[in-house]
Amino acid sequence: MPSGATIWLTGLPSSGKSTLAAATAAHLEERGERTSILDGDEVRRHLSSELGFSAAERHLNVERIGYVASLLTRSGCLTLVAAIAPYRRSRDGVRALHREAGLAYAEVHVATPVAICAERDVKGLYARQRAGELAGLTGVDDPYEEPSAPELTLATQLLTLTECVERIAALAARATTSDAPYPA
Numbered sequence: 373m374p375s376g377a378t379i380w381l382t383g384l385p386s387s388g389k390s391t392l393a394a395a396t397a398a399h400l401e402e403r404g405e406r407t408s409i410l411d412g413d414e415v416r417r418h419l420s421s422e423l424g425f426s427a428a429e430r431h432l433n434v435e436r437i438g439y440v441a442s443l444l445t446r447s448g449c450l451t452l453v454a455a456i457a458p459y460r461r462s463r464d465g466v467r468a469l470h471r472e473a474g475l476a477y478a479e480v481h482v483a484t485p486v487a488i489c490a491e492r493d494v495k496g497l498y499a500r501q502r503a504g505e506l507a508g509l510t511g512v513d514d515p516y517e518e519p520s521a522p523e524l525t526l527a528t529q530l531l532t533l534t535e536c537v538e539r540i541a542a543l544a545a546r547a548t549t550s551d552a553p554y555p556a
């Protein structure tokens with residue numbers, strides 16, 4: 373079993389995925405871990421720039437991220453993915469890809485309630501949706517299928533950033549040290 377693992381942070385817009393991925397990567401790098409981040413926004417800019425936000429395109433985007441994550445993880449990286457990944461089917465497909473390759477994989481549900489996400493509204497998407505300038509916002513007028521069995525659930529409205537990072541880092545340590553593909 374290689375030492376890498378893919379940790380996928382899934383959740384609504386402004387739930388905290390990018391913030392947590394960056395903070396966790398910084399924490400793990402300090403401890404000497406080799407990490408990579410695949411952030412949804414960057415992937416859409418560099419790897420999926422032709423894709424829109426239809427169900428098929430969202431699914432394809434997640435498949436691409438999952439494949440790249442598996443390559444990074446195979447090479448021994450602790451790979452943190454920060455991408456909404458709204459559909460269970462897409463996420464399960466990525467998990468299966470890792471399992472078939474014998475690679476460690478764990479899902480983190482960044483389970484910030486939509487009302488809190490809409491207050492944070494880091495990119496102004498919730499405001500634009502309310503103003504009728506944007507349609508198809510995940511969790512508002514587009515589906516978000518909550519994970520049914522995530523390895524970790526984080527209520528970020530109740531936890532500090534440090535507490536969240538510690539929990540993700542502990543999960544990563546468990547994932548990379550297990551003998552069998554994670555979870556068994």
Ligand SMILES: Nc1ncnc2c1ncn2[C@@H]1O[C@H](COP(=O)(O)OP(=O)(O)OP(=O)(O)O)[C@@H](O)[C@H]1O
Binds near residue numbers: 384389391413531536
């Ligand atoms: N415990 C916490 N964990 C993570 N983020 C938090 C927490 N508490 C407050 N926040 C704040 O919530 C916001 C989350 O924004 P972030 O860009 O990380 O969301 P995102 O899930 O990546 O959204 P998007 O899908 O639009 O990219 C940040 O402003 C962050 O400071």
Ligand SMILES: [Mg+2]
Binds near residue numbers: 389411413
């Ligand atoms: Mg983000």
